[in-house]
Amino acid sequence: MADSVLIEGLVVETVVGVFDWEREVTQALVVDLEMAWDNRIPGASDDVADALDYAAVSERTEQCLKGLKPKLLEHGAEVLAEVLRREFGIGWLRVTLRKPGAVPAARSVGVCIERGGR
Numbered sequence: 001m002a003d004s005v006l007i008e009g010l011v012v013e014t015v016v017g018v019f020d021w022e023r024e025v026t027q028a029l030v031v032d033l034e035m036a037w038d039n040r041i042p043g044a045s046d047d048v049a050d051a052l053d054y055a056a057v058s059e060r061t062e063q064c065l066k067g068l069k070p071k072l073l074e075h076g077a078e079v080l081a082e083v084l085r086r087e088f089g090i091g092w093l094r095v096t097l098r099k100p101g102a103v104p105a106a107r108s109v110g111v112c113i114e115r116g117g118r
């Protein structure tokens, strides 16, 4: 089963970073999520209750990262993956967190993790 639900380019303004100055400001994190889900069921029922609700996942992602205020992107990605898997019953997911502007010469920098089994 290779079905998934996607969220791409979700911008979350939060405190993030390892340096003292970064603890005093908010910066944008850009979140991409790919989450395994059997889309045959909502595909047949046409009922959002059977779907992995991307609006609900987006809202929880924003709440999680704003509350966490991670120093490292790695920590943000790890905690987010754990929260989403537990609360939404997601078997496998890929979390990509990007921090545009952190390295001025790069368009973006970030981390990508995969957790769970399909």
Ligand SMILES: Nc1nc2c(c(=O)[nH]1)N=C([C@H](O)[C@@H](O)CO)CN2
Residues within 6 Å of the ligand: 016, 017, 018, 019, 022, 071, 072, 073, 074, 099, 102, 103
């Ligand atoms: N692998 C990582 N490297 C770095 C991170 C990070 O979260 N993961 N963070 C920083 C600083 O916060 C940087 O973004 C400030 O510009 C440096 N390296």
